[in-house]
Amino acid sequence: MTSVSTRSMDFEEEARKARKCYMYGDYQKGISFYKSAIEKLRLFCQTLSNESEKKRGNECIAELNRELRLTEEHDRMIDDITENLLRKPRNGSDRAAGGDVDYDIDFGVPIHHAAVDERPTRDPGFNNRFAPQGATPFQQAPGRPQPVARDVRSANNDPRRRNAPSSASNNKQKQPDNKRVNNQPNNGEKKYQPVGAEKDLVEGLERDIVQKDPNVRWADVAGCTAAKKLLQEAVVLPRFMPDFFKGIRRPWKGILLFGPPGTGKTMLAKAVATECKTTFFNVAAANLTSKYHGEGEKLVRLLFEMAKFYAPSTVFIDEIDSLCSARGQSNEHEASRRAKSELLIQMDGVTGAVGGDDVSKMVMVLGATNHPWDLDDAMRRRLEKRIYIPLPDMETRQQLLEINLKEVQLHGDVDLNGIAQKLDGYSGSDITSVCRDAAMMQMRRATENLSMTQIQEQAQVLKEKLQLPTIMKDFEDAISKISSSVSKDMLEKYDKWMKDFGSV
Numbered sequence: 001m002t003s004v005s006t007r008s009m010d011f012e013e014e015a016r017k018a019r020k021c022y023m024y025g026d027y028q029k030g031i032s033f034y035k036s037a038i039e040k041l042r043l044f045c046q047t048l049s050n051e052s053e054k055k056r057g058n059e060c061i062a063e064l065n066r067e068l069r070l071t072e073e074h075d076r077m078i079d080d081i082t083e084n085l086l087r088k089p090r091n092g093s094d095r096a097a098g099g100d101v102d103y104d105i106d107f108g109v110p111i112h113h114a115a116v117d118e119r120p121t122r123d124p125g126f127n128n129r130f131a132p133q134g135a136t137p138f139q140q141a142p143g144r145p146q147p148v149a150r151d152v153r154s155a156n157n158d159p160r161r162r163n164a165p166s167s168a169s170n171n172k173q174k175q176p177d178n179k180r181v182n183n184q185p186n187n188g189e190k191k192y193q194p195v196g197a198e199k200d201l202v203e204g205l206e207r208d209i210v211q212k213d214p215n216v217r218w219a220d221v222a223g224c225t226a227a228k229k230l231l232q233e234a235v236v237l238p239r240f241m242p243d244f245f246k247g248i249r250r251p252w253k254g255i256l257l258f259g260p261p262g263t264g265k266t267m268l269a270k271a272v273a274t275e276c277k278t279t280f281f282n283v284a285a286a287n288l289t290s291k292y293h294g295e296g297e298k299l300v301r302l303l304f305e306m307a308k309f310y311a312p313s314t315v316f317i318d319e320i321d322s323l324c325s326a327r328g329q330s331n332e333h334e335a336s337r338r339a340k341s342e343l344l345i346q347m348d349g350v351t352g353a354v355g356g357d358d359v360s361k362m363v364m365v366l367g368a369t370n371h372p373w374d375l376d377d378a379m380r381r382r383l384e385k386r387i388y389i390p391l392p393d394m395e396t397r398q399q400l401l402e403i404n405l406k407e408v409q410l411h412g413d414v415d416l417n418g419i420a421q422k423l424d425g426y427s428g429s430d431i432t433s434v435c436r437d438a439a440m441m442q443m444r445r446a447t448e449n450l451s452m453t454q455i456q457e458q459a460q461v462l463k464e465k466l467q468l469p470t471i472m473k474d475f476e477d478a479i480s481k482i483s484s485s486v487s488k489d490m491l492e493k494y495d496k497w498m499k500d501f502g503s504v
């Protein structure tokens with residue numbers, strides 16, 4: 001049972017990634033994920049004995065094949081367009097002002113071909129901005145590759161935006177052309193209005209980056225007391241005490257959260273969005289760079305224009321080092337260099353409170369990274385507060401166990417204190433994995449040596465067995481299988497960077 005279910009999950013994951021890649025225009029990667037999903041689903045179907053399930057599985061394979069063909073077609077099309085554009089003679093309207101300048105291939109499409117950071121990250125899924133709704137084995141695939149449901153927020157139905165600063169004079173100040181921030185009355189609500197070719201990019205940003213209440217509370221984040229306090233000071237208090245946070249006491253404009261992977265940096269950022277009720281822009285740095293000359297730069301500019309328009313806002317840039325690594329390195333892509341410079345310029349334009357000391361117009365940049373030492377000096381300076389989010393201490397590990405196991409029934413022999421001690425050196429996400437694994441042990445024992453048909457036949461008996469509580473041995477087994485994902489060397493590196501550059 002274990003291996004069968006694992007294969008099914010593998011297929012779901014591959015299909016989900018394939019669709020994400022398609023959405024982001026990364027067709028090459030999408031193609032290989034589709035192929036792998038199809039192969040895995042085919043193997044999974046071979047293990048099935050139920051005819052109707054088999055039939056639905058085959059329907060899904062056919063649908064995935066169709067999506068694969070579509071992706072291949074788009075990939076060919078992009079190649080053709082690129083080739084044609086590059087072959088054009090450099091004269092007439094194609095010649096950029098100033099003579100010998102590179103072609104500006106700008107298809108005006110949203111966030112396509114994002115330069116993906118090659119380093120392994122915890123989540124290959126573009127910063128988790130999609131809800132986990134990839135295809136399930138027998139869920140009918142949609143008619144064409146569709147974006148899976150995400151935190152899409154229409155500016156028109158978000159109450160925060162209704163209160164967004166909207167005075168025409170203010171908008172004029174920010175945007176001389178005044179068209180960009182034209183407030184179109186729509187049931188009395190204000191909406192950022194892009195002009196011309198930027199429409200697609202703005203729609204892409206609204207769809208992918210503006211995040212509605214991510215529903216993470218301070219209490220959901222174990223430990224991180226110093227970070228929580230500072231974030232509250234930086235974002236929450238200025239809203240309640242605007243008169244105090246002025247002049248030299250103006251709110252921080254940039255905060256960096258750094259530390260080992262899986263320690264709660266993203267959760268903290270989400271808690272800021274939920275608790276502070278600022279408009280939340282959740283950006284994966286890789287999505288701000290583009291292989292198309294100029295597009296990343298434009299995206300950064302639009303992102304900040306929108307953040308100012310919908311202020312107070314928090315712009316969360318995950319893996320910020322991948323966009324703001326030390327400049328001038330030989331492997332630095334021109335497009336990403338320009339996007340990075342634009343980001344620095346934009347950050348200078350937000351001074352904690354945009355437009356003087358009015359905190360209702362505050363835009364705060366919150367960066368997160370696992371590689372703080374890769375950060376550009378200029379960006380480091382702009383992220384005025386640099387907070388280390390370390391591995392959880394004993395107390396935090398106990399809290400993490402309680403948070404993770406609140407819905408799991410535990411046997412009397414389970415000693416959470418003892419487990420927390422054994423988990424010294426584990427990150428928050430490692431601890432979550434241990435809890436999940438332990439909580440699954442009962443199911444594994446109950447279904448061991450049973451075929452799928454037997455599982456279906458004995459569903460009622462199994463249901464009772466699955467009610468049995470998780471025992472101490474389940475945790476011991478899980479801990480022996482899952483090791484800490486952070487090495488001692490890395491921890492020393494973080495400590496050193498904290499000593500050199502930390503600021504709390």
Ligand SMILES: Nc1ncnc2c1ncn2[C@@H]1O[C@H](COP(=O)(O)OP(=O)(O)OP(=O)(O)O)[C@@H](O)[C@H]1O
Nearest residue numbers: 122220221222261262263264265266267428429432
């Ligand atoms: N302090 C914490 N409190 C509660 N859960 C945590 C905490 N730290 C980690 N987790 C668990 O680990 C998962 C990953 O956490 P999160 O994405 O916030 O880590 P991160 O530091 O942003 O990682 P990365 O640097 O790899 O992006 C969470 O979904 C949660 O289950």
